[in-house]
Amino acid sequence: MEADLLITDCKLATMIEGGAAYGAIEDGALLIKGGRIVWVGARADLPAHTATNTDKFDGRWVTPGLIDCHTHLVFGGDRSGEFEQRLEGVSYEEIARSGGGIVSSVRATREETEEQLFASALKRLQGLKDTGVTTVEIKSGYGLDLDSELKMLRVARRIGREGGVRARTSYLGLHALPPEHKADRAAYVDKAVDEILPAAHSEGLVDAVDAYCEPIAFSVDEVSRLFDKAKALRLPVKLHADQLSDSDGAALAARYGALSADHIEYSNEAGIAAMAKVGSVGVLLPGAFLMLRETKAPPVDLMRRYGVPMALATDCNPGTSPVASMTATMNLACVQFRLTPEEALTGATRNAARALGMQDDVGTIEEGKLADLAVWDIRRPAELSYWLGAPLLHATYVNGTRRQPDWGAGGADIDFQGR
Ligand code: NIG
Ligand code: FE
Numbered sequence: 569m570e571a572d573l574l575i576t577d578c579k580l581a582t583m584i585e586g587g588a589a590y591g592a593i594e595d596g597a598l599l600i601k602g603g604r605i606v607w608v609g610a611r612a613d614l615p616a617h618t619a620t621n622t623d624k625f626d627g628r629w630v631t632p633g634l635i636d637c638h639t640h641l642v643f644g645g646d647r648s649g650e651f652e653q654r655l656e657g658v659s660y661e662e663i664a665r666s667g668g669g670i671v672s673s674v675r676a677t678r679e680e681t682e683e684q685l686f687a688s689a690l691k692r693l694q695g696l697k698d699t700g701v702t703t704v705e706i707k708s709g710y711g712l713d714l715d716s717e718l719k720m721l722r723v724a725r726r727i728g729r730e731g732g733v734r735a736r737t738s739y740l741g742l743h744a745l746p747p748e749h750k751a752d753r754a755a756y757v758d759k760a761v762d763e764i765l766p767a768a769h770s771e772g773l774v775d776a777v778d779a780y781c782e783p784i785a786f787s788v789d790e791v792s793r794l795f796d797k798a799k800a801l802r803l804p805v806k807l808h809a810d811q812l813s814d815s816d817g818a819a820l821a822a823r824y825g826a827l828s829a830d831h832i833e834y835s836n837e838a839g840i841a842a843m844a845k846v847g848s849v850g851v852l853l854p855g856a857f858l859m860l861r862e863t864k865a866p867p868v869d870l871m872r873r874y875g876v877p878m879a880l881a882t883d884c885n886p887g888t889s890p891v892a893s894m895t896a897t898m899n900l901a902c903v904q905f906r907l908t909p910e911e912a913l914t915g916a917t918r919n920a921a922r923a924l925g926m927q928d929d930v931g932t933i934e935e936g937k938l939a940d941l942a943v944w945d946i947r948r949p950a951e952l953s954y955w956l957g958a959p960l961l962h963a964t965y966v967n968g969t970r971r972q973p974d975w976g977a978g979g980a981d982i983d984f985q986g987r
Pocket of ligand 1: 673808856883886887888889
């Protein structure tokens with residue numbers, strides 16, 4: 569078998585469904601050609617091959633590259649002042665209704681150039697990459713006018729070209745009502761649906777369409793208008809659903825066959841059942857839950873019972889989730905929502921791929937998939953969820969190309985063989 573690269577001397581958490589825990593292969597090997605995995609299995613079964621290069625990992629664990637399937641990575645300014653207000657007891661809704669919240673990030677984002685937005689997003693991206701992320705979803709939604717939304721989406725696309733990760737974009741025009749439309753919300757919805765989305769789509773800037781369905785944001789009817797347009801443009805949809813209240817968001821997402829419904833703390837049983845029927849993923853955002861001191865956990869037991877795949881994401885954003893670590897997110901999901909470490913890793917790999925419609929290409933270590941991998945200085949996969957903020961990454965590969973090469977030193981003296 570011809571290959572560009574053999575990876576060996578490693579344990580594989582393939583995350584393939586249905587077999588051993590974590591889809592583990594204790595003494596594994598991988599052959600990569602043209603950026604894709606052409607063979608994976610036990611080292612003992614390695615077929616005859618002609619790999620040009622070999623990377624050996626001293627018995628370290630290799631997982632699929634992590635996927636952060638819900639971020640607002642591109643934005644101007646910060647909202648640490650609102651953070652201080654919330655610590656004083658002012659609620660997120662109160663801040664939003666009094667002209668702060670998302671709208672204050674809109675003002676800051678409109679003021680910044682593409683170059684400035686790119687530079688600050690790249691810094692946050694580094695936090696994700698240092699925790700094994702190789703694919704990131706990035707939303708618009710802090711522009712809320714034609715030029716600023718296009719600006720955000722162009723920056724997101726540039727991250728995919730120059731950031732060393734795969735990037736997927738989502739148009740989040742219905743995120744908040746921009747200040748200039750305070751008196752005529754219908755006109756803004758028209759503009760978001762009939763003007764901004766088609767323009768962004770025709771520039772090739774949109775992979776999916778998202779909206780924020782909540783009394784402080786947009787109604788089921790308004791979101792439906794946007795989703796009808798997405799359907800007409802053959803774009804998949806996602807939804808910020810039932811984060812602060814039960815707004816029947818899960819059912820709305822399911823009605824449109826959404827890739828995912830995200831947050832879903834307050835979703836009801838009928839909504840979860842409807843999601844299961846159409847295969848929508850439930851994306852849990854434990855960073856936002858923590859930062860808002862939310863107490864109502866998402867209905868994890870219902871999702872297990874109905875078979876709704878659970879994914880995890882940072883929701884990296886300046887208001888409710890200034891979180892730039894995927895492994896910390898896994899920890900928070902286990903501690904706050906009682907996911908098992910295996911569910912957490914599944915949520916950061918296989919199910920996250922599905923939440924982006926990328927399950928044919930990424931999310932598991934499987935023949936035919938892209939060679940996006942993370943190599944870790946850990947003894948057991950559960951360590952990825954156990955540590956909070958510890959550096960665990962040894963290396964990543966994107967498309968079969970090694971990234972994060974400077975990360976090897978820490979732990980190089982530790983013998984991981986045979987543990
Ligand atoms: O995903 N839920 C809505 N939007 C963001 C919050 C954005 C903000 O406050 O800036 C979220 O949590
Ligand atoms: Fe969000």
